Each structure stands twice: as structure tokens, then as C-alpha cells.
Amino acid sequence: MIKIKYHxxxxxxxxxxFVSDVAMADNKLSSWSLKGFGTLAATGTDTNKIGFYRDKSxxxxxxxxxxxxxxxxxxxxxxxxxxxxxxxxxxxxxxxxAGNFFEQNLDxxxxxxxxxxxxxxxxxxxxxxxxxxxxxxxxxxxxPWIRPPHEFYSTIPYYHxxxxxxxxxxxxxxxxxxIKLYGGYSYNQLPTQSSGVNNQQSPATGANIxxxxxxxxxxxGYTYATITSNPPIQDLLTPINSPLxxxxxxDIKQLIPAMxxxxxxxxxxxxxxxxxxGIWLSQMEAxxxxxxxxxxxxxxxxxxxxxxRISTVTLYSLLxxxxxxxxxxxxxxxxxPNPTLLAYQRQFSRTLNNNxxxxxxxxLGTRWDFxxxxxxxxxxxxxxxxxxxxxxxxxxxxxxxxxxxxxVMSVGIDFVF
Amino acid sequence: MSCLWVLILYFNxxxxxxxxxxxxxxxxxxHAEIVVIGNVKNNIQSLNSAQVEDIFMxxxxxxxxxxxxxxxxxxxxRPEFYQKLxxxxxxxxxxxxxxxxxxGQISQPIEYPDDNSVLSVINENRDAIGYIDSRxxxxxxxxxxxxx
Numbered sequence: 001m002i003k004i005k006y007h008x009x010x011x012x013x014x015x016x017x018f019v020s021d022v023a024m025a026d027n028k029l030s031s032w033s034l035k036g037f038g039t040l041a042a043t044g045t046d047t048n049k050i051g052f053y054r055d056k057s058x059x060x061x062x063x064x065x066x067x068x069x070x071x072x073x074x075x076x077x078x079x080x081x082x083x084x085x086x087x088x089x090x091x092x093x094x095x096x097x098a099g100n101f102f103e104q105n106l107d108x109x110x111x112x113x114x115x116x117x118x119x120x121x122x123x124x125x126x127x128x129x130x131x132x133x134x135x136x137x138x139x140x141x142x143x144p145w146i147r148p149p150h151e152f153y154s155t156i157p158y159y160h161x162x163x164x165x166x167x168x169x170x171x172x173x174x175x176x177x178x179i180k181l182y183g184g185y186s187y188n189q190l191p192t193q194s195s196g197v198n199n200q201q202s203p204a205t206g207a208n209i210x211x212x213x214x215x216x217x218x219x220x221g222y223t224y225a226t227i228t229s230n231p232p233i234q235d236l237l238t239p240i241n242s243p244l245x246x247x248x249x250x251d252i253k254q255l256i257p258a259m260x261x262x263x264x265x266x267x268x269x270x271x272x273x274x275x276x277x278g279i280w281l282s283q284m285e286a287x288x289x290x291x292x293x294x295x296x297x298x299x300x301x302x303x304x305x306x307x308x309r310i311s312t313v314t315l316y317s318l319l320x321x322x323x324x325x326x327x328x329x330x331x332x333x334x335x336x337p338n339p340t341l342l343a344y345q346r347q348f349s350r351t352l353n354n355n356x357x358x359x360x361x362x363x364l365g366t367r368w369d370f371x372x373x374x375x376x377x378x379x380x381x382x383x384x385x386x387x388x389x390x391x392x393x394x395x396x397x398x399x400x401x402x403x404x405x406x407x408v409m410s411v412g413i414d415f416v417f
Numbered sequence: 418m419s420c421l422w423v424l425i426l427y428f429n430x431x432x433x434x435x436x437x438x439x440x441x442x443x444x445x446x447x448h449a450e451i452v453v454i455g456n457v458k459n460n461i462q463s464l465n466s467a468q469v470e471d472i473f474m475x476x477x478x479x480x481x482x483x484x485x486x487x488x489x490x491x492x493x494x495r496p497e498f499y500q501k502l503x504x505x506x507x508x509x510x511x512x513x514x515x516x517x518x519x520x521g522q523i524s525q526p527i528e529y530p531d532d533n534s535v536l537s538v539i540n541e542n543r544d545a546i547g548y549i550d551s552r553x554x555x556x557x558x559x560x561x562x563x564x565x
Binding site: 079089110112117120141169171212312369416 | 516
């Protein structure tokens with residue numbers, strides 16, 4: 001890692017007057033450090049009938065023409081340590097993300113106070129920690145797979161939250177119990193099925209408890225979020241509110257409350273268990289996401305991965321499953337069977353009932369730590385897409401029906417510096 | 418009878434040969450002993466390997482006396498230090514620290530290029546903990562743990 005150090009840099013203290021009060025007599029190091037991480041990976045599939053996304057924050061999908069935007073990224077982090085209890089961190093990642101390239105890719109920008117040895121408070125922009133891997137999904141070097149399990153992680157394309165968190169650690173029975181509470185305001189720009197960006201705003205709050213002992217780690221997490229913005233559904237609302245519809249299809253207005261997002265709620269509950277003894281590694285998580293919005297119906301998802309290390313090579317397998325639970329939205333009939341109105345009815349039904357997830361996969365892969373701070377990875381994933389699997393995690397083709405199976409292949413190099 | 422003597426001689430010779438072989442193998446494989454050191458002004462007299470592991474794996478920010486700890490690494494000894502402490506190879510340690518550092522939890526111990534620079538950091542900082550080759554210990558620091 002490249003580290004730039006200044007031993008009690010006087011100019012630093014003059015620039016930052018608020019730290020001059022901090023007693024620095026015991027440990028004389030204040031320091032800057034610049035470090036980073038990245039992945040250069042190529043991803044492709046065996047079909048052009050559907051496009052693969054790492055998650056739905058991305059604008060480019062992968063199909064049988066291979067691409068590098070799915071799993072490639074480059075991140076830079078600057079840490080400034082004022083003293084042992086105050087630190088500032090900024091992390092920015094170049095990656096394919098809808099919306100503002102600078103702002104949406106700023107995942108961390110916070111001040112951290114360690115007010116006691118085992119209590120941390122962070123204030124600013126923070127990574128979203130809904131599930132185990134949520135706040136280091138981009139640090140591919142830190143996990144065995146080419147990307148976090150698709151069924152589990154592609155469903156939450158939110159990376160950051162502006163707010164605060166507090167973590168308290170307890171030493172219990174040779175292990176560590178960690179409790180974290182967080183809350184804040186999340187602003188995420190997500191791509192839409194049509195052109196344009198969905199500026200989604202949602203206050204969120206949550207807690208997680210994790211216990212680490214020896215090779216084992218267990219985690220329980222819960223997050224609650226409300227949506228305070230509406231998706232760009234003007235292309236649906238404009239015809240619904242037109243005089244033609246009002247006169248010949250009044251019942252269609254019953255759908256408007258279901259189509260809005262403002263005021264809708266999410267509950268994310270998850271449980272996770274991981275084992276790593278240096279040779280064998282295993283990880284599983286299961287989640288249930290309750291929601292009352294038809295654009296993102298309630299769902300459960302889970303994955304299980306087992307791997308074995310042989311010297312610097314890791315061989316792993318990964319099973320994943322995700323399924324939504326929602327009855328089809330019934331679009332009422334127009335008063336007269338006008339062809340234009342019937343065409344709209346088919347379109348509404350298609351759009352409103354295209355948000356399900358019904359996906360299972362098996363993956364086999366390998367990671368080879370071939371050089372200091374670098375790893376080469378290759379992964380093959382076979383996806384089964386069931387009935388009602390919609391556009392939440394995939395790019396559907398207008399002219400093709402969704403295939404039942406898709407093979408996704410990836411090779412990449414991860415590095416940290 | 419002479420046949421028996423030959424056999425006894427043969428076995429004795431083999432024993433000596435094996436002993437010599439083991440000695441040289443052991444000698445060639447014996448790395449420098451690594452010692453974990455701290456500042457003499459600190460009231461910590463020693464640490465056990467679990468306490469050192471908690472500090473260098475980022476599980477705790479503090480010494481047993483409650484002070485914030487300042488862990489520092491010695492670059493060339495780092496793979497051997499972590500292997501002895503955790504039995505894990507350095508690739509796994511690097512991946513683990515990437516996870517901690519890039520999720521903004523705790524900073525990775527700063528690395529220094531050699532034993533002398535580690536010694537001077539330990540001298541200047543009351544709550545610093547580092548490790549060096551045991552041959553370079555001097556009176557300015559206190560040995561807290563020996564890793565064999």
C-alpha cells in the first residue's frame with residue numbers, strides 16, 4: 001500500500017484548527033494515506049435474448065458480446081488520521097452507475113470518532129450495510145467470487161446513505177460481539193426501463209448484530225426504509241389522466257395508488273453465517289424483504305457458498321435463489337373495446353406485472369492469488385429463470401422472449417494498492 | 418556374526434546421517450525469531466498471542482490498559498509475522514485487511530521498511546506496538562511477546 005506520512009505535520013494542524021485542541025502527546029502520528037482497489041474483468045453470456053446486470057444501478061448489460069463494464073471498477077480512498085480518535089475517509093469509485101457520475105460514485109465521505117476504545121461514531125456519507133457484503137460489494141479482492149451473489153445482492157442497488165452510524169463492540173468469551181445502529185437519507189439514481197433516471201429518495205434506518213469467534217462469524221440485520229419520491233411513470237399517468245381514458249375507461253384510475261412509490265415501505269431482514277479456517281471457507285445468507293410497492297414486490301433470497309483453498313488457489317461453488325411473492329395486478333377492462341384502449345391495457349398489464357424475480361443459479365469458480373495484492377478470478381454461472389422473472393435484475397429484449405437458462409462467464413483481475 | 422556388526426554399523430551410520438540431515442534442514446529453515454515490542458514508558462509488561470492477534474487483525478483498538486493502540490508493521494517480516502500469529506498466509510491477511518480498510522472500519526497498521534524505523538516509531542509513541550527481528554532488540558523497547 002502506498003502511504004504518505006507526515007509526522008505531526010504543522011501545516012496540517014494550522015489548516016485544521018479544530019484538531020489543535022486534541023492532545024497528541026502520547027502518540028505522535030498523524031498521517032495521510034492514499035490507497036485503492038480495482039477490478040478489470042470481462043463478462044459475457046451465451047444469449048442475446050436477455051442482458052445480465054451485476055445490479056440494477058448499472059446502465060450497461062452484458063450479453064453474448066462480451067463487455068468490461070459489468071464487473072470492472074477502480075476505487076481510490078484517502079484517509080486522514082488526526083489522532084487516535086479522529087479520522088476522515090473519502091472513497092470514490094469509477095464504475096458504471098446511472099445518474100451523476102461523480103456524486104453517485106462517492107460511496108464514503110465521513111468523519112469517524114472513536115469516543116472510547118470500543119465505540120465508533122461516523123458522520124457523513126456511509127456505505128449501506130443492509131447485508132453482510134453490502135458495504136464492500138466493490139472490493140472484489142476481499143471475497144472469493146467475481147461479484148457478490150446475484151440473487152442476493154443485485155436486488156439492492158443502493159450503495160450509500162448520508163447520515164450517521166454508531167458501533168459498539170463487546171469482548172465476550174474469546175469472541176467479539178458488535179452492535180451497529182445507523183440512520184440517514186439515501187439518494188440513489190437508478191436507470192429506468194425507458195430512458196431516463198429514477199431519482200429515488202428514501203430515509204432509512206437499521207441495526208445489525210454480528211458475533212465473531214475463531215473461524216466463525218454470525219450476523220443478524222434489519223433495515224427499514226420509506227420511499228419519499230415517485231418513479232418516472234409519466235408515460236403511464238399521462239394517458240390515464242387524458243379525457244379519452246376518463247370518459248371510456250374510468251376504472252383505470254384505481255391503479256394510480258399502486259403505481260406511486262411515495263410513502264411505500266421496505267423492511268429488510270437477514271441472517272448470515274460464515275466460516276473460514278484458512279483452508280475451508282463457507283458463507284450463507286438468507287433474507288426476506290417485505291414491501292408494499294408493485295415495482296419491487298416482497299421477496300426472499302438466499303445463497304450458500306463453499307470453497308477450498310489449495311495453496312494460493314481457491315476453488316469455490318455458489319448456489320443462489322431468489323423469488324418474489326405477489327399476485328398479478330389485474331388491469332380493469334375499458335367500457336368499450338376500443339383497439340387503442342385494449343393495446344394500452346396489454347401494455348399496462350405487461351409493465352405492472354414485470355417486476356417479479358424468479359431466479360436460481362449455480363456457479364463454479366476459482367481465485368488465484370498469483371502475485372502480492374493481486375488475484376486472478378474466473379467464474380461460470382448457470383441461471384435458471386422461472387415464470388414471472390422480470391426486469392429487476394435483467395435487461396429484457398423487446399423482440400425476444402426470456403430464455404429459461406443463461407450461462408454467464410467472467411474472468412478478471414482484482415488488485416489493491 | 419560379521420553380518421550383524423555390519424548391520425549395527427549401518428544403522429548407527431544412518432542415525433548419525435539422519436540427525437545431521439535434520440539439523441541442517443532445521444538450520445536452513447529457521448527464520449529469525451520475531452519479537453513483538455512496545456514502548457518502555459507503557460506499563461504493559463507482556464501480551465499473549467491472542468491479544469496481539471486482536472490488535473493486528475483490527476478486532477480491537479486498545480491495549481489491555483485501555484489506551485488506544487498504534488500498531489505498526491515491518492514490511493519484510495510481515496508475511497512471516499502473520500503466518501506465525503494467525504497460521505494464515507499473507508494473501509488471506511491482505512484480503513481480510515482490504516475488507517476492513519475499504520469499508521472504513523479501521524485503518525491498516527502502517528508499514529515501515531525495516532527494524533530500525535519500527536524501533537524509532539516505538540520509541541516516539543507510548544502506545545505503539547510493533548515487531549522486529551529479535552537480533553535487533555535494544556534497551557529502548559520492551560519485548561512483549563516472542564513468536565517462534
